[in-house]
Each structure stands twice: as C-alpha cells, then as structure tokens.
Amino acid sequence: MESTNVLFEVGLEEMPARFLADTEAQLLEKTSAWLNDARLSFTAIDTFVTPRRLAVLIKGLATEQPDLSEEAKGPQKSIAVDAEGNWTKAAMGFAKGQGQPVENLFFQTYNDVEYVYVNKFISGKEATSILPDFKSVILSLNFPKNMRWADRNLRFVRPIKWLLALNDEAIIPFEIEGVKTDRFTKGHRFLGKTVALKTATDYESLLRQEYVVANVDQRKQIIVDQIEAIATEKNWKINIDEDLLEEVTQLVELPTAFSGHFDPAFLIVPEEALITSMREHQRYFPVRDVAGQLLPYFIAIRNGNAEHIETVARGNEKVLNARLKDAVFFYEEDQKHSIEENNEKLTRMVFQEKLGTLAEKVNRVAAISTTIANELDLNEAAQINVSRAAEISKFDLVTQMVNEFTNLQGVMGEKYALLMGEPEEVAMAINEQYMPRHSQDKTPSTTIGQILSVADKMDTIVGSIAVGLIPTGSQDPYALRRQSLGVIQIAKHAEWNVSFETLLNHVLELFITTDIDIENPDQVKMQVKDFFMQRMLYLAKENHIQADTMRAVMHNNLGVVHDTFEIASILEAKRQDPSFKATQEAIVRAMNLAKKATTNDVKPTLFENEFEEQLYLRIKDMEGSFNQFFEEKRYQEAIELLASLVPAIDNFFEETMVMAKDETVKANRLALLALIKTMVDRIADFTYIEWKQHA
Incomplete structure (x- = not known):
C-alpha cells in the first residue's frame, strides 16, 4: 500500500x-x-x-x-416481521440506516434469539x-x-x-x-x-x-553536554537537578550554556538560600568544587547562540547579584529578632480558620510530641530536646527569608536555631519535621526529628479531617495524602514499637480538650483510620505486596506499622509457595468455622474422640512458644509453628463432625477452633487472602 x-x-x-x-x-x-x-x-x-x-x-x-465488510445486527425477528410475514417499520428503518435495501436483510440466531442482520460494505476513504x-x-x-x-x-x-x-x-x-x-x-x-x-x-x-532544535530530547542532551564541557574545563562539579533541567529545556529553542560569577561575600548566606535564589528566580545551575563546596559561580542557559555571550553573562551576573543582596539583607535582618519574638508573631498568624493560629498548632504539636516521646520511652535529656524542638518548630515561618523563599521553611529554622545557640538535635528537628517533603525524599534521620515530623503531620491530618477538610479526587489543599504517607514511612523506617491506633487515640484525646468543635470523635477516628489504611495499601503495592494480603494483616487495626509490613511481606511470599498450601487450607477452614464460636473456653470433658484431644493438647503445647515468638517479633517462626498444627487439624476435621446435633458438643468444638483463630488473628485473617496456590 x-x-x-x-x-x-x-x-x-x-x-x-x-x-x-x-x-x-x-x-x-x-x-x-x-x-x-x-x-x-x-x-x-x-x-x-x-x-x-x-x-x-x-x-x-x-x-x-482499508475497505470494511461487516455484519450489522438489527432488531429481533419478532419486531422486524409482522404477523403476515411482512417487514415492519423497524426493519425498514434499520435497513435504511445501514444504506441497504430490505431485500438484503436476513435472520441469524444470537443467544438463542433470532435477529435481523445485513451485510454492510464500507468502501475505504482516501x-x-x-x-x-x-x-x-x-x-x-x-x-x-x-x-x-x-x-x-x-x-x-x-x-x-x-x-x-x-x-x-x-x-x-x-x-x-x-x-x-x-x-x-x-x-x-x-x-x-x-x-x-x-x-x-x-x-x-x-x-x-533557523536556530530551532525542535526535538526535546536533543535540546536536553545539548544542555547536559554543554554543562559537562564547562565543568570539565573549569574543574567544577555540577549536580544537574532534573526538574531544573526539564524546565530550562522547555524554556528555549536553541540552548547555549554559559557561566558567570557572583560576589564571594554572598557566601556568608546559607547555601540553601543562595541555591534557591539561583534556581527558583534565575533558573541557574549552582557550581561546586570537587570537594562539594559551593563556589561563587553559576551556569545558565541562553535561548540563542554563543554570539555576544560575554555580554549576556555580565547581564545575568548583575541580576543575580541584586537578588543575592536581598538574600543577605533578609539573612542579617532575621538574626535581629529572637526566637521568642518570632513565636509571639505566630499568635497572629492563622493556620486554618477552624483550627486556629499557628501558635495554637505549635501547642498541639508540642503535646503530641511529648506523648510520642513517652511512648518511645526516651530518656529525660531527649524528652527535654523534644519539647524545645516542638516549642520553636515554626518560628522561622515569620522570617523574611522564608517569606521570600517558602520552600526554605525548616531549612532556615535549623540555620537560625544554631546561630541562636539551640542544641544541634533541636535545630535539626526543626528542619526534619517537614520530611519527607516529596515521594522520593528521605525520612528524618534523628529520633527527635521523627517525633516532631509525625506530631506535626498527625495534627494537620486529624485536625483537617475533624473539621471536614477531607481530600476529594485531585483536591488535597493541605497535602494530607502526602503527609499520611510520611507518617507511615517514618514509623516503618524507624521501627517504632507503637501502634498507629495508640498514636491516633492520643491525638484525638488532645483535640477533644481544645476549643475546636468535633461533633463525632468516633466517626473522625474511623475516617482517619480508613484514610491511613488506603495509604498503607498504596505503600504495600510499592513494596510488591498485594492489597488482599495487606488487608488480611490489617483486619483489625493498622497496628505497629513496621510489623504490619513485615508480616505482610512474609505472607506475600507464602501465597506463592506451593508447600504452604496445606497450611493455608487447614487454617482457613478452621477460621471460617471459628467465626461461629461464642467462646474459646474449651472443656476437655466434652471431647468425644481422641482427635479432639490431640488437637487440644497440640494447641496447648505450642501456644506459649507461639506467643513468645510473636512478642519477640519472630513472625516467620510463629507462622511455621502454626504450620505444625496442620496434621492435627486435618485429623480433627476428618474424624469429627464440628456442627454436631448436641449444642453443647458443637459449642465446645467451635471453641477449640477459636483457640486456633486467637493465635492466627495475631498474624492475619487468612480468609482475606486469595491464595495463589489455587490459581
């Protein structure tokens, strides 16, 4: 063709x-x-x-x-033909709509019903x-x-x-x-x-x-090659920020990289502020020496050729120097105000209309941080630092530097806190409270930073949901989804031995004592749990854990986040393991019947055969070890111990009618299975999982 x-x-x-x-x-x-x-x-x-x-x-x-030949299906025969066998208006209308005479209509059976059809030929258009x-x-x-x-x-x-x-x-x-x-x-x-x-x-x-590189990938590669050539020539190190590279690529049609410099005196300002000014305002790439030290130079991309590039560089240098003079001014002015003065200004800054001022938020975060520190059993010195970090966590929000560069919140807080004599752990926590800032960001490295970050995020999430600010669709103005993912990631990576429900209860109890109007705390609790469960499922998928496995582990609660993920990972592997099929089938069968039990108080005197007694004795024999394994977080061993019950469970089912006519005997047998369920429930509800061995 x-x-x-x-x-x-x-x-x-x-x-x-x-x-x-x-x-x-x-x-x-x-x-x-x-x-x-x-x-x-x-x-x-x-x-x-x-x-x-x-x-x-x-x-x-x-x-x-191409020409198209197809069968078009019309109305049923009972509608297309009248009692005398003549075509009805429905049939004639169908034929006309297909551009065919009624003589070309024929009948064909579809799903045991006769319909009228016509062969339609469509000639291909040019x-x-x-x-x-x-x-x-x-x-x-x-x-x-x-x-x-x-x-x-x-x-x-x-x-x-x-x-x-x-x-x-x-x-x-x-x-x-x-x-x-x-x-x-x-x-x-x-x-x-x-x-x-x-x-x-x-x-x-x-x-x-005509000086246009139309292909995006080619423009981007030209920029990278030119930056690397300048860096090689001058023995510089350039960390090419991918977002900035993407932006400058889309700003130009003919890229030409050039370098410039700024007054070294500006290096007294924290490099984060200098880099932000270069990147956000001017779209410049910062320059470092081979040891990683920031240098008073930059690389920029011109939309044009290299003609008069020196003049272009000088013009950009003048603009940048003016920008950096502002940064120096902000930096020096900010240091004239104490942390306490800045904190006082927070009383006049609204965090959210229904949730009060930033000062009120700081007070709540401080209370939540103290509670978490107690749950983690921190020593007295660490608890003092937690309290101080929470108390001054937002003071930098009123500084001129953060007002100009909002993405430096926390960063400047750390810098100013150190300058004002705060302990390093406290200063770092002020910065780390905002971590992770995005999906690929790292979590806080310090315990105090982790506590402050979780406290701040939980205050925002619970408070927002409590006053009806629940994200819908793509609308999430307070970034609750990202913040909830941050809470989960921190608790998981730090291996906190505190259940999510314990943390949530503390936060809700705090909100109830405030002036914030919460109509139904129990409903808020369920909404927050559901919100976090959805984020847990999202992270589980990122970790190659299927949703049904995660739901099985979270069948009662989110629990201790790190442990929940660990158990889910083990079970995800088990569902692919053919050797686990017998264990899974026996446990699921036992759990399905155990759900009918009203007690797990087993009376051995009611046993009618040896297989009931054997199962009971086996359970009692391994119950202590199972609980010990679970408490010591030896989950793989706990699950393997459950597998040792399988022969006794199989013999019990083969020789015993669980749903006996005698109600007392039936209840006792269900109670026996409930003993198994009590142990298994500590791991997961196996009935939630679509076991792969059956596929």
Missing part, C-alpha cells in the same frame, strides 16, 4: 514551560487514537514541542482506509479527505490554563499565530479562528526567519537551519 508523510504544526505565542511535557504526551496519544479511529495505518509518530510550537510528524501514513479533521485533535488538547485573545472565541493555551499542515508536499486545508494552514513555519524568534517547507520530512533539518 502507498504511504505518505504528514506534518502538522501549531505556532503560538510562548507557552509556559511547565505545560509542555504534558502537552507533548497528549499530542502523541491523541494523534495515535485519532488515526486508529480513522482506520489509517502508519509506521511511526514523532512529536515536537518548543515554547513557540507544537508539531507532529506522521510517518508512513496509508493513503486510504486519507486526503480525512486529514483536515486533524483540527479536532488540536482543539482537544487540554491545558491547565487557557486564554482568549482579541475578538476570537477560541480558548487555548496561547494565541495561535500560524498553522502548518503538509501531506508530503501538498497543503492540508483547514483553519482555526481565521488562521489558515500553509507550508510556512517560523524559526527562532530573534535569530531565524519564516521559511517554507517543500515537504513534511524537511521539518527538523530546516528548523535547525
């Missing part, structure tokens, strides 16, 4: 860099779906995106659709008649923000300036809001010119001549 190459380009005013990656992904997905729906085959799709253009090159596009509809793909693109310009009605990411559409050499005709397709594209805004494409496949090479 013959094929062509087809190019579509939408030229626009500069788009925000943060929109481009998602837009390119949409363009690829929607183009592919459109071609499949149109029954047009192709060999490949290349997409291109720069701040001023979106483009797609369809390679090896079939010149026409691609040239379909391609103008690509306009619908362009208009279907979604953006976080749209705009309307002049007197036009279209809402789009930015005003459309030109449209290019070529089927090999031929223009594909359509227009959007008065902008008609043509063969012209525009080069770099300052270096290039408007050029005409002879054919679709000239696109990349012709744009390159």
Whole structure:
C-alpha cells in the first residue's frame, strides 16, 4: 500500500514551560487514537514541542482506509416481521440506516434469539479527505490554563499565530479562528526567519537551519553536554537537578550554556538560600568544587547562540547579584529578632480558620510530641530536646527569608536555631519535621526529628479531617495524602514499637480538650483510620505486596506499622509457595468455622474422640512458644509453628463432625477452633487472602 508523510504544526505565542511535557504526551496519544479511529495505518509518530510550537510528524501514513465488510445486527425477528410475514417499520428503518435495501436483510440466531442482520460494505476513504479533521485533535488538547485573545472565541493555551499542515508536499486545508494552514513555519524568534517547507520530512533539518532544535530530547542532551564541557574545563562539579533541567529545556529553542560569577561575600548566606535564589528566580545551575563546596559561580542557559555571550553573562551576573543582596539583607535582618519574638508573631498568624493560629498548632504539636516521646520511652535529656524542638518548630515561618523563599521553611529554622545557640538535635528537628517533603525524599534521620515530623503531620491530618477538610479526587489543599504517607514511612523506617491506633487515640484525646468543635470523635477516628489504611495499601503495592494480603494483616487495626509490613511481606511470599498450601487450607477452614464460636473456653470433658484431644493438647503445647515468638517479633517462626498444627487439624476435621446435633458438643468444638483463630488473628485473617496456590 502507498504511504505518505504528514506534518502538522501549531505556532503560538510562548507557552509556559511547565505545560509542555504534558502537552507533548497528549499530542502523541491523541494523534495515535485519532488515526486508529480513522482506520489509517502508519509506521511511526514523532512529536515536537518548543515554547513557540507544537508539531507532529506522521510517518508512513496509508493513503486510504482499508475497505470494511461487516455484519450489522438489527432488531429481533419478532419486531422486524409482522404477523403476515411482512417487514415492519423497524426493519425498514434499520435497513435504511445501514444504506441497504430490505431485500438484503436476513435472520441469524444470537443467544438463542433470532435477529435481523445485513451485510454492510464500507468502501475505504482516501486519507486526503480525512486529514483536515486533524483540527479536532488540536482543539482537544487540554491545558491547565487557557486564554482568549482579541475578538476570537477560541480558548487555548496561547494565541495561535500560524498553522502548518503538509501531506508530503501538498497543503492540508483547514483553519482555526481565521488562521489558515500553509507550508510556512517560523524559526527562532530573534535569530531565524519564516521559511517554507517543500515537504513534511524537511521539518527538523530546516528548523535547525533557523536556530530551532525542535526535538526535546536533543535540546536536553545539548544542555547536559554543554554543562559537562564547562565543568570539565573549569574543574567544577555540577549536580544537574532534573526538574531544573526539564524546565530550562522547555524554556528555549536553541540552548547555549554559559557561566558567570557572583560576589564571594554572598557566601556568608546559607547555601540553601543562595541555591534557591539561583534556581527558583534565575533558573541557574549552582557550581561546586570537587570537594562539594559551593563556589561563587553559576551556569545558565541562553535561548540563542554563543554570539555576544560575554555580554549576556555580565547581564545575568548583575541580576543575580541584586537578588543575592536581598538574600543577605533578609539573612542579617532575621538574626535581629529572637526566637521568642518570632513565636509571639505566630499568635497572629492563622493556620486554618477552624483550627486556629499557628501558635495554637505549635501547642498541639508540642503535646503530641511529648506523648510520642513517652511512648518511645526516651530518656529525660531527649524528652527535654523534644519539647524545645516542638516549642520553636515554626518560628522561622515569620522570617523574611522564608517569606521570600517558602520552600526554605525548616531549612532556615535549623540555620537560625544554631546561630541562636539551640542544641544541634533541636535545630535539626526543626528542619526534619517537614520530611519527607516529596515521594522520593528521605525520612528524618534523628529520633527527635521523627517525633516532631509525625506530631506535626498527625495534627494537620486529624485536625483537617475533624473539621471536614477531607481530600476529594485531585483536591488535597493541605497535602494530607502526602503527609499520611510520611507518617507511615517514618514509623516503618524507624521501627517504632507503637501502634498507629495508640498514636491516633492520643491525638484525638488532645483535640477533644481544645476549643475546636468535633461533633463525632468516633466517626473522625474511623475516617482517619480508613484514610491511613488506603495509604498503607498504596505503600504495600510499592513494596510488591498485594492489597488482599495487606488487608488480611490489617483486619483489625493498622497496628505497629513496621510489623504490619513485615508480616505482610512474609505472607506475600507464602501465597506463592506451593508447600504452604496445606497450611493455608487447614487454617482457613478452621477460621471460617471459628467465626461461629461464642467462646474459646474449651472443656476437655466434652471431647468425644481422641482427635479432639490431640488437637487440644497440640494447641496447648505450642501456644506459649507461639506467643513468645510473636512478642519477640519472630513472625516467620510463629507462622511455621502454626504450620505444625496442620496434621492435627486435618485429623480433627476428618474424624469429627464440628456442627454436631448436641449444642453443647458443637459449642465446645467451635471453641477449640477459636483457640486456633486467637493465635492466627495475631498474624492475619487468612480468609482475606486469595491464595495463589489455587490459581
């Protein structure tokens, strides 16, 4: 079959860099779906995106659709034919709708019912008649923000300036809001010119001549190569931040890296503030020496060529030096105010309308932190540091530095606390309370930091849910999902021997004593538990643990988080192990019947056969060891000990009618099984798990 190459380009005013990656992904997905729906085959799709253009090159596009022959099903025969055997209006309407005469209708049985059918032939259309509809793909693109310009009605990411559409050499005709397709594209805004494409496949090479690198991956690699070349030349070390690299790649059409410097006197400011100023405000890459020490230099990316690059560098240096002067001013001014002065200002700052001021939040966090420290049995010195860290945990939020760079909350708190003579453990905790800040971030390294982080997050989560601020869909303004994941990760990695329910109860008891109106604490408790269970399931999936296994372990409570994950990991392995099948079947059978028991008080005098007694004696013989294994967190050994019950359980079921007619005997046998269930429940409810050995 013959094929062509087809190019579509939408030229626009500069788009925000943060929109481009998602837009390119949409363009690829929607183009592919459109071609499949149109029954047009192709060999490949290349997409291109720069701040001023979106483009797609369809390679090896079939010149026409294949012919289509199919059977169309109509109404039932009882509806299609009247009592005299004549076609009804329903049948004639069906035939007309399919473009066929009624004489071509026939009957066929489907699911034991006769229906009327017709063979329909659809002749394939030429691609040239379909391609103008690509306009619908362009208009279907979604953006976080749209705009309307002049007197036009279209809402789009930015005003459309030109449209290019070529089927090999031929223009594909359509227009959007008065902008008609043509063969012209525009080069770099300052270096290039408007050029005409002879054919679709000239696109990349012709744009390159006009100072535009249309391919995102190529632009990104050029930037990396240029940064590494500068670093090698000057013996610098550059840690290329992936997010910053992505942003600068989407800001330029022709990247050229250059270096500059700033006044070394600015290095008195904590490097986090300097780096934030360079990265957030100027999109610069900071520079370090081979030992990792921050240097008074930077690397930036110009949207253009290397001509007059020294002048560009000097201009950027002036801008950065002005920025860093502000940082120095903030840093020096902040140190003129004591921690106590800053804390007093928190009394006038609202955390959340229904949850009070930041000062009130600090008081709650301090109380929660003290409770956790007691549960962890910290020594007196550590408890004093926990209290102090909680007491001053938010003082940096009123500093000028954090007001300017909000992502430095905690970071500047640590720096200022050390300058003001606070213990290192306390200062570190102020920073670590915000960890993990994102999904790939590490958890706090210190016990005090862990406690403060969990206390702060639990206060926000429980308080928000208590006043009705429960996340819905994509709306999570207080980042409760991320914060709950942080609580779980900290408790898991730190191996806290405190159950989640104990922690939650302490937090709820605290809230009840405040002025915050909580109508139904029990309902709040259930909502918070359910919210955290969903996060536990999410993390379980990340750890390759199936949801049913995790639910089995959490059948009563989330429990001690580290232990819950450890038990779930063991059971996840067991469900893949054929040798565990007999254990699983015996335990599940016992647990299903044990759920009918009203007591686990077994009376040996009611036994009617030796197999009841053997099972009872075996349970009593291993009960103590099982409980010891469990208390010592030797869960693998505890589960293996349960497996030793299997022969006695099997013999019991084979020789004993559990649901005996005598109610007293039946109750005693169910109580015997309940003894097994009591032990197994400490591990998990095996009935929740879809055991893989059955697959």
